[in-house]
Amino acid sequence: MAYANAQALLEAIQPATGGTEIYDPATGELVGRVAQKTGEDLDAAVASAKAAQPGWDKLGHEERKRLLNAAADNIEANAEALAELLSREQGKPLNGPNARFEVGGAASWLRAATAYEVEPEVVVDDGETYAAKHYRALGVVGAIGPWNWPMMISIWQLAPSLRMGNTVVMKPSEYTPLSVLALVHVLNEVLPADVLQVAAGGRDVGEKLSGHPDIAKIMFTGSTRTGKAIIRSSADTVKRLTMELGGNDAGIVLEDADPKAIAQDLFWGAFINTGQTCAALKRLYVPESIYDEVCTELTAVAKAMPMGVGLDENNVLGPLQNKAQYDIVADLVADAVNSGATVLLGANPDDQAPGYFYPTTLISDIAPDNPLVTEEQFGPALPIIKVKNSEEAVELANSLDVGLGASVWSSDRAKALEVAAQIESGTVWINSHGTIDPRVPFGGAKQSGYGLEFGLDGLKALAQPQIIKG
Numbered sequence: 001m002a003y004a005n006a007q008a009l010l011e012a013i014q015p016a017t018g019g020t021e022i023y024d025p026a027t028g029e030l031v032g033r034v035a036q037k038t039g040e041d042l043d044a045a046v047a048s049a050k051a052a053q054p055g056w057d058k059l060g061h062e063e064r065k066r067l068l069n070a071a072a073d074n075i076e077a078n079a080e081a082l083a084e085l086l087s088r089e090q091g092k093p094l095n096g097p098n099a100r101f102e103v104g105g106a107a108s109w110l111r112a113a114t115a116y117e118v119e120p121e122v123v124v125d126d127g128e129t130y131a132a133k134h135y136r137a138l139g140v141v142g143a144i145g146p147w148n149w150p151m152m153i154s155i156w157q158l159a160p161s162l163r164m165g166n167t168v169v170m171k172p173s174e175y176t177p178l179s180v181l182a183l184v185h186v187l188n189e190v191l192p193a194d195v196l197q198v199a200a201g202g203r204d205v206g207e208k209l210s211g212h213p214d215i216a217k218i219m220f221t222g223s224t225r226t227g228k229a230i231i232r233s234s235a236d237t238v239k240r241l242t243m244e245l246g247g248n249d250a251g252i253v254l255e256d257a258d259p260k261a262i263a264q265d266l267f268w269g270a271f272i273n274t275g276q277t278c279a280a281l282k283r284l285y286v287p288e289s290i291y292d293e294v295c296t297e298l299t300a301v302a303k304a305m306p307m308g309v310g311l312d313e314n315n316v317l318g319p320l321q322n323k324a325q326y327d328i329v330a331d332l333v334a335d336a337v338n339s340g341a342t343v344l345l346g347a348n349p350d351d352q353a354p355g356y357f358y359p360t361t362l363i364s365d366i367a368p369d370n371p372l373v374t375e376e377q378f379g380p381a382l383p384i385i386k387v388k389n390s391e392e393a394v395e396l397a398n399s400l401d402v403g404l405g406a407s408v409w410s411s412d413r414a415k416a417l418e419v420a421a422q423i424e425s426g427t428v429w430i431n432s433h434g435t436i437d438p439r440v441p442f443g444g445a446k447q448s449g450y451g452l453e454f455g456l457d458g459l460k461a462l463a464q465p466q467i468i469k470g
Contacts, residue, residue: 001189002077006084013181022178025091025319026309026355032089034177037199039208042169045197046214049140049167052194057137057165064163065114071190072110078186079103086151086179087310087318091356096316097272106155106183109454112438113159116456123467130470135463137165138240139216142209144230146222147175147321148276148378151183156453157219158187158196164462169215170198171206175322210234217241217462221278224402224447242451242461244278245444247404248376250397251281251433252419254390254410255289262409262431263297267305269407269433271360274307274317275380276325279405279442281433283373284384285393291386295364298384299344302360307380309355320356320379329358329379332372336383341366346381368396376402390419398424403445407433 003009010032019033037045056064075082083099092098123131143157150172158168172180177200184198199205210218211233217240220230224246234241251269253262269281286294307317320326333347346361361381366373372383387393397406403425410416413430420428426444429435436442441457443449452461 003081006081006088009078009081009085009182009185010178013178013185022089022176024088024355025321026357028354031085032178034181034200037201037205039204042171042199042201042205042208042212045169045199046140046209046212048194049169049197050214052192053137053139053165053167056162056167056192056195061118061163064165067191068110068114068159068163071187072107074186074190075103075107075110075183079107082151082179082182082186084311085182089178090147090150090176091310091318091321092273093308093310093312093315093318095313097268098316098318099310102149102152106151109152109155109438110159112454113163113459115439116459118164118456118459118463132468134466134468135164135460136466138462138464139166140214141166141168141462142212142215142218143168143170144206144209144218144220144222145170145172145180146278147173148273148278150176150179153221154180154183157221160453160459160462161217161219162191162195164459166216166462167195168197169209170196171209172198172200174200174202206230207233210239211237213237215239220244222246224449227449242453243444243449244442244451244453245404245447245449246376246402247278247444247448248282248374248400248402249279249405249407249425249433250393250423251284251407251409252390252393252397252423253284253286253290253294254408254412254415254419255287256411256415257290257294257409258411259290259293259297263294263301265432266294266298266409267301269429270382271302271305271317271380272434274320275329275382276321276378277434279427279434279436281382281407282376282378283397284382285387285396286384287389287393288386291364291384295344295362295384299362302345302362305360307357307360317360317380318357320358323356325378326356326358329377329381332375332377333358333361333363333381336363336366336370336372339367339370341370341372341383344384374400394419394422398422401446402448404448405429405434407431 344362346359
């Protein structure tokens with residue numbers, strides 16, 4: 001059914017009484033309430049998903065594809081209500097690459113999971129030996145999501161899992177459970193009973209999910225620290241894992257780049273979702289020959305981007321989602337300023353204003369080993385580091401133990417490709433940053449995780465390969 005607005009959708013998902021209260025990070029106003037699940041509730045959800053899985057698998061690819069596309073239709077029918085709820089709970093504005101963009105992306109990624117045929121692959125057929133690789137359902141997949149893109153990343157986890165014949169139990173972030181509950185409610189109006197479950201709760205629920213004996217695979221997006229804990233807790237049951245962990249993405253500008261031409265794309269590469277994106281540009285290396293010009297052009301773009309309450313149609317930047325993240329950003333920027341770095345823009349939060357708003361901040365003349373550079377800030381503050389040449393930039397980009405994404409900015413594609421090949425990261429973009437595509441595999445290097453999502457590779461990652469020989 002189509003819900004008239006976010007309030008109507010909230011009434012369908014929140015408990016009649018009680019529950020944990022969720023507040024708008026932009027205004028401090030109450031958004032809604034969520035019933036907290038216990039370990040026993042999680043056991044029941046896993047049991048129901050396990051019981052439903054064989055029947056879901058037996059429907060076959062074509063019927064599952066039909067149902068997933070119908071579920072995408074229902075997302076689109078409720079797009080505005082979902083976007084309004086997302087904006088109120090997460091804080092991101094409706095416009096720009098934010099709430100409406102995220103809901104649209106959720107529908108698109110759900111459809112993308114149906115766009116590929118997953119056929120047996122003949123490995124050997126020489127007249128004497130025949131062997132083929134088949135892809136079988138794993139069973140029940142546990143999905144643990146973050147608070148920055150709660151709807152979109154939930155779809156990244158559940159869509160390929162369901163397509164491949166698995167059932168899913170989701171554990172949303174404690175900060176943004178309503179968005180995920182609403183999304184799952186809309187999907188479950190179309191999907192068969194029990195194939196998609198959601199258990200909103202605290203860390204204990206996530207820990208139990210990651211070690212549960214009836215969960216075949218965990219998909220996790222979040223911090224490296226939490227990812228390591230999940231890896232440890234999953235070891236006794238030898239679970240399959242897809243881990244999309246923390247990043248500190250480097251952008252490298254080459255000397256032949258046009259500062260004015262790249263400034264807006266640089267800005268959105270860094271400040272999409274107010275910087276609260278794993279694969280956002282978080283440290284920018286610029287050669288000294290064009291350093292001042294890049295700083296000037298990027299500052300001009302940043303000054304023009306309005307920040308405020310997400311339901312205001314004029315805004316494209318919002319608050320930090322929670323106080324803990326606000327404090328991380330504020331402390332890193334303060335340390336950078338105290339070290340003698342130059343403030344090009346921002347760094348002057350209004351501590352008396354409501355909401356966790358940190359101003360758009362650009363910092364120049366900063367040492368490459370400053371914590372604002374070496375630690376993931378995950379917010380609206382970008383350090384711009386001066387380098388002699390691309391060789392120094394690559395060395396600095398590779399000096400950290402993370403490698404989710406990176407980018408190279410140049411007017412010479414051949415040179416950009418040459419530099420990109422030297423960077424240690426799962427993805428390197430040319431003249432853009434963070435422009436993910438449901439057809440293109442995505443995953444991290446080093447301590448930014450392992451396993452691939454999206455495209456045919458992402459579907460195969462949600463299946464058990466089986467060789468049949470004879």
